Amino acid sequence: MGNSKHLGLYMLAPAFLFVIVFFLTPVLLTGVFGFTNMSTATGITGGSYMVSQSSMQALKDRHDLSEIAKKLSQVIYTIDEEGLNAAAQEGVDAGTLAELKAGFLGQSFQKRRAVERAIKSLDNRPSSTRAIKKLSALFERSVLNIRYDTEVDLFAAIDKFGLPLSVAEKTAMSDVTYTGWVFTTDNFKRMISLPDTMTTLINTLFYVFVTLIVFNTGFALVLAISTHYMDAASAGFFRSVWLLPRITPPVLYVLMWKWLAWDTGFLSTVLGPLGFEPRNWMLDTPANAWTFIILINGMVGASMGMLIFSSAIKAIPSSLFYASEVDGANRMQQVRHIILPQLRFPILFITSYQTLSLLTSFEYILLATEGGPGGATEVWALTTYLKALSNYAGALEYGYGAALALVLVVVGVFLSILYLKLFDFKTLTAPPKIE
Amino acid sequence: MIRYKNTFAMLATAVMLTFGTSGAMAAEYTISVWSGGSGPNDNYRIDAIKLAATLLEAEAEVLGEDLKITIEGKPYTQWDEFKQAVTLAAEAGTAPNIVVAGHEDIAAWSQSGLIVPIEDYVDLDSWPINDIYDNLMQISSFNGKVYGLPQDAESRPFFFWKDYMRTIGYSDADINALPAKVQAGDYTLQNVLTDAKKIQDAGLVKPGYGFYPRVSNGPDYWQFYTSFGGQIENSDGKLVFDKAAMTKFYQFFVDAVALGVTRKNHIGTPWDQWYGEVANGKAGLWHGGTWHYARYTKKEGQKDFFGNIQFTLIPAGDAGGKANTLTHPLVYLLTKQADDDAVAIAAELVKIASEPRINTLHAIKSAHLGITRSQSSVDLYSGDRWAREATKRLLPHATAMPNNVSFGQYWEIMWGGLEGSWTGQKSVSDAIADVETELKTTLGDKIVIR
Numbered sequence: 006m007g008n009s010k011h012l013g014l015y016m017l018a019p020a021f022l023f024v025i026v027f028f029l030t031p032v033l034l035t036g037v038f039g040f041t042n043m044s045t046a047t048g049i050t051g052g053s054y055m056v057s058q059s060s061m062q063a064l065k066d067r068h069d070l071s072e073i074a075k076k077l078s079q080v081i082y083t084i085d086e087e088g089l090n091a092a093a094q095e096g097v098d099a100g101t102l103a104e105l106k107a108g109f110l111g112q113s114f115q116k117r118r119a120v121e122r123a124i125k126s127l128d129n130r131p132s133s134t135r136a137i138k139k140l141s142a143l144f145e146r147s148v149l150n151i152r153y154d155t156e157v158d159l160f161a162a163i164d165k166f167g168l169p170l171s172v173a174e175k176t177a178m179s180d181v182t183y184t185g186w187v188f189t190t191d192n193f194k195r196m197i198s199l200p201d202t203m204t205t206l207i208n209t210l211f212y213v214f215v216t217l218i219v220f221n222t223g224f225a226l227v228l229a230i231s232t233h234y235m236d237a238a239s240a241g242f243f244r245s246v247w248l249l250p251r252i253t254p255p256v257l258y259v260l261m262w263k264w265l266a267w268d269t270g271f272l273s274t275v276l277g278p279l280g281f282e283p284r285n286w287m288l289d290t291p292a293n294a295w296t297f298i299i300l301i302n303g304m305v306g307a308s309m310g311m312l313i314f315s316s317a318i319k320a321i322p323s324s325l326f327y328a329s330e331v332d333g334a335n336r337m338q339q340v341r342h343i344i345l346p347q348l349r350f351p352i353l354f355i356t357s358y359q360t361l362s363l364l365t366s367f368e369y370i371l372l373a374t375e376g377g378p379g380g381a382t383e384v385w386a387l388t389t390y391l392k393a394l395s396n397y398a399g400a401l402e403y404g405y406g407a408a409l410a411l412v413l414v415v416v417g418v419f420l421s422i423l424y425l426k427l428f429d430f431k432t433l434t435a436p437p438k439i440e
Numbered sequence: 441m442i443r444y445k446n447t448f449a450m451l452a453t454a455v456m457l458t459f460g461t462s463g464a465m466a467a468e469y470t471i472s473v474w475s476g477g478s479g480p481n482d483n484y485r486i487d488a489i490k491l492a493a494t495l496l497e498a499e500a501e502v503l504g505e506d507l508k509i510t511i512e513g514k515p516y517t518q519w520d521e522f523k524q525a526v527t528l529a530a531e532a533g534t535a536p537n538i539v540v541a542g543h544e545d546i547a548a549w550s551q552s553g554l555i556v557p558i559e560d561y562v563d564l565d566s567w568p569i570n571d572i573y574d575n576l577m578q579i580s581s582f583n584g585k586v587y588g589l590p591q592d593a594e595s596r597p598f599f600f601w602k603d604y605m606r607t608i609g610y611s612d613a614d615i616n617a618l619p620a621k622v623q624a625g626d627y628t629l630q631n632v633l634t635d636a637k638k639i640q641d642a643g644l645v646k647p648g649y650g651f652y653p654r655v656s657n658g659p660d661y662w663q664f665y666t667s668f669g670g671q672i673e674n675s676d677g678k679l680v681f682d683k684a685a686m687t688k689f690y691q692f693f694v695d696a697v698a699l700g701v702t703r704k705n706h707i708g709t710p711w712d713q714w715y716g717e718v719a720n721g722k723a724g725l726w727h728g729g730t731w732h733y734a735r736y737t738k739k740e741g742q743k744d745f746f747g748n749i750q751f752t753l754i755p756a757g758d759a760g761g762k763a764n765t766l767t768h769p770l771v772y773l774l775t776k777q778a779d780d781d782a783v784a785i786a787a788e789l790v791k792i793a794s795e796p797r798i799n800t801l802h803a804i805k806s807a808h809l810g811i812t813r814s815q816s817s818v819d820l821y822s823g824d825r826w827a828r829e830a831t832k833r834l835l836p837h838a839t840a841m842p843n844n845v846s847f848g849q850y851w852e853i854m855w856g857g858l859e860g861s862w863t864g865q866k867s868v869s870d871a872i873a874d875v876e877t878e879l880k881t882t883l884g885d886k887i888v889i890r
Binding site: 044045046047048049050052053055057058059062066067080117118121122125134135137138149150152184194195198199200201263267268269282283284285288289290291374375377378379380381394395396397398399400401402 | 544548658704707
C-alpha cells in the first residue's frame with residue numbers, strides 16, 4: 006500500500022523526463038542563447054584568442070593601438086638554438102639540423118614559405134611535406150594567426166615575442182582577439198530598432214488569428230456540426246476527405262498547391278482562354294499569397310478541430326436532442342442551445358492548442374512562399390528559422406534567432422494564460438455540483 | 441657489455457619486426473566530402489577527390505606503404521541546406537573532412553575554427569598549387585593565410601537572344617560588336633531596359649519576359665551594385681554600403697517592373713521553368729553564369745548556342761558605373777578534425793584533385809572555368825569553344841565577393857531590401873532607409889556607410 010502511494014509519480018516520471026529534456030532545457034537554452042551574439046563566426050562551443058589581420062584592424066579602429074597592431078601583424082620565423090634544440094628533441098635527423106645550423110643560424114624569415122624554401126634547399130632535407138611543416142613550425146617566433154586557448158597563453162606568447170602589454174592594452178587585446186561569443190543585450194535592441202520587426206509581428210498576428218478563426222476553429226465547427234446531421238456513412242466519408250491534407254506529406258501537399266498556382270500550372274491554364282494572363286498566382290500579390298497560405302494551413306488545421314468537435318458532439322446525450330425536437334427546436338436552435346454550450350471545453354482546447362501551434366508553425370509558408378513576395382508573408386517563426394538556421398549566405402545567427410524565439414515563448418505563455426481566463430478554465434474543470 | 445649489446449640487438453630486432461609488421465598493415469582512412477550548390481553536372485567536385493585517392497594510394501605503394509582511402513561523398517543542390525548541414529555537423533563534432541563551399545564562407549568558418557588553413561599541410565611551392573592563378577589563390581585566403589584551394593572558377597555573363605535583337609534593328613555586325621560595346625560602357629543597363637521593351641512590344645516574348653533575371657538570391661545581384669559604381673569592401677578590409685549605388689541598383693529593377701519588362705512576382709519562379717525558358721528563346725535578355733552553358737546545351741536541348749545567344753559582361757549601370765562580372769570560385773576546405781593524419785591525407789587529396797587534367801573534367805562537364813594556367817594546354821579544355829571564349833571575354837574583368845566575417849549578414853540585408861522594393865512592398869527610398877538602419881544596428885562599426 007505504502008509503495009502504491011507513489012505509483013502515480015513513478016508512472017509520470019518518464020513524462021517528466023521528456024518534459025525536462027525536450028521542453029524545459031530547450032526553453033532554458035533559448036533564454037541563455039538569446040542573450041549572446043552566437044553565430045557561425047563565433048561557434049557555439051566557445052572561442053580562442055587569435056591575433057589576425059582583422060583583429061589587428063579592430064585594435065587600430067576601436068582602441069587606437071596602431072603601433073602594437075603593426076608589430077603583432079608581422080610574421081617571423083627565426084632559425085635559433087631554441088628551435089634547433091626543440092627539433093632535436095622531436096627526433097629530427099641530426100644531419101638536417103647540423104646543415105640548418107651551419108647555413109641559417111640567426112636568420113629570420115618574413116614568411117613561412119621562405120623558411121620552408123630554406124629547409125628544402127638542404128642536402129639532408131626531410132622528404133615529406135609534413136615533416137617540413139613540422140620542422141618549420143618550431144621556428145615560428147611571431148604570434149600572428151596562432152590560436153591560443155586562453156588569454157593567459159596569448160599574453161605569454163606576446164610577452165615572449167618581446168612586446169609586454171599594459172593592463173589596459175591587455176583588455177583591448179582580449180576584446181579584439183577573442184573569436185567566441187559573449188553575453189549581450191544587443192539582440193533585443195536590434196529587434197526593436199529594425200523596421201521589419203513590426204511588419205513581421207503584424208503578419209504573425211494576422212496569420213495566426215485569421216487561420217485560427219476561419220479554419221481551425223470556425224470551419225472545423227461547421228464540418229463537425231454538418232457531419233453530425235448526416236448519416237454515418239456519408240459523415241465518415243466527408244471526415245476522411247478532410248483528413249487527407251493532414252496525412253499527405255507537407256512537401257507533396259505544398260507542391261500540389263504550387264502546381265495549381267504556377268505560371269504554367271492549373272489556374273493559369275484554365276484561366277488563360279478566359280483572357281487572364283498566365284502568372285504565378287501564389288506570389289502575384291501579398292493578398293494572393295496570404296489567401297494561399299491561409300488555405301494551405303487551414304485545410305490541414307480544420308481536420309483536427311473537426312475530429313475533436315465531432316467526438317465531443319457524439320458525447321452529448323442523444324436524449325437532449327430528442328427532448329429539444331419534442332419541444333419543436335430547429336437545427337439552428339439545437340446548435341445554439343445544445344451543441345455550442347457543450348463544446349466550450351473542446352473549443353478552448355482547440356483555440357489555445359492551435360494558437361500555439363500556428364505561432365510556431367512556418368513549414369508550410371517556407372515551402373510555399375518562403376515569406377514572399379518581398380517578405381509580405383514572413384511570420385515570426387519563419388524569420389527566426391531563417392536568421393538562426395538557414396539562409397543563402399550561410400550567416401547563421403544563433404543568438405539573434407534565439408532572442409526571436411524567446412519572444413515567441415513569452416507570447417505563447419501570455420496567450421495561454423489569457424485563454425484560460427477568458428474561457429474560465431476553473432469553472433470548466435470544477436466537479437459537477439450534483440454529485 | 442657485449443652480452444648486453446646482443447640482448448639489446450635482439451630486442452631491437454623484435455621491436456623492428458613488430459613495428460615492421462604493423463607498418464605493413466594498411467593505413468586506412470575514410471574521407472568524407474560534402475559539396476554545396478552541386479547539380480548533376482558537378483559530380484567531379486567529389487569524383488575528383490576519388491581520382492586523387494587512387495593516385496595517392498599508388499604513390500604510397502611506390503614508397504612501400506599500404507594506404508587505403510575510402511571516399512564518402514555527399515552533394516547538396518541547395519546552398520542554404522548545405523551551409524546549415526556543415527555548420528551544425530561541425531558544432532556536433534561530425535564535420536566532413538573536406539567541404540566544397542563558396543570562398544566567402546572562409547572568413548566566418550576560420551574565425552570559429554571550423555576550418556584549418558590548407559597551407560599548414562601542403563607546400564604552396566609544389567605543383568599543381570604553383571600553377572593555380574594568383575587571384576584565385578588570393579580569393580582562397582583570409583587574414584594572410586591560404587585556407588583552401590580553388591575548386592573551380594566561373595563568371596556571370598549577360599545574355600541576348602540574337603534573333604530578337606535582329607528583329608528590333610541590330611545588324612549581325614552590331615550584335616558581334618556588343619561585347620566590346622558593353623565592355624566600353626557604351627551599352628548600359630538603361631539600353632537593356634529599352635531593348636527589352638522593344639522586344640516585348642514587337643510581340644516576340646510575353647510581357648515580363650523582356651528582361652528575365654535570376655529567380656532567387658545569389659552573388660549575381662552584387663554585379664548590379666558594382667554596375668552602378670558600388671564598392672563592397674574598401675582597402676582596409678571594411679564593408680562599404682554605398683547608398684547612391686544601392687539606390688540606383690534597386691531602382692533599376694523597380695524600373696524594369698514599372699516598364700513591364702520584368703515581372704513583379706518574378707522572384708520565386710521555379711528554376712526548372714526558368715532554364716527551359718531562357719534556353720529556348722522565351723526571354724529577350726537575361727543574365728546567368730558560365731555553367732548555364734552546360735544546362736542550356738544538354739538538358740534544355742539548345743543545339744546552336746553560339747548561333748542563337750550572344751554573351752557579354754554585365755553592362756554598366758550608367759556613366760559613373762562600370763561593366764563587370766563576378767567570379768564566385770568554390771573552394772576545397774579542410775575542416776578541423778581530432779585526427780590530424782586524416783586532415784593531412786585530405787589536404788593531399790585536394791592538392792592532387794587540383795591537377796589540370798583532373799580539374800578539366802569538372803570544368804568542361806559543368807561549363808566552369810579552369811583554375812590553373814596549364815589547363816589551356818589540356819586538349820579537353822582548349823578544344824572547348826565555351827571555355828576558351830568565356831575565359832577570354834569575361835574572366836579578366838571579374839571581381840569577387842570579399843572574404844569578410846560580416847559579409848554574409850550584409851548580403852542577406854541587401855537581398856531583403858531588393859526583394860522588398862522589387863515586389864512593391866516598399867518604395868526604393870524606404871527600402872534603402874530600412875537597409876541602412878538594419879546595417880547600422882547589425883554591423884555597427886564593421887561597415888562604412890556613405
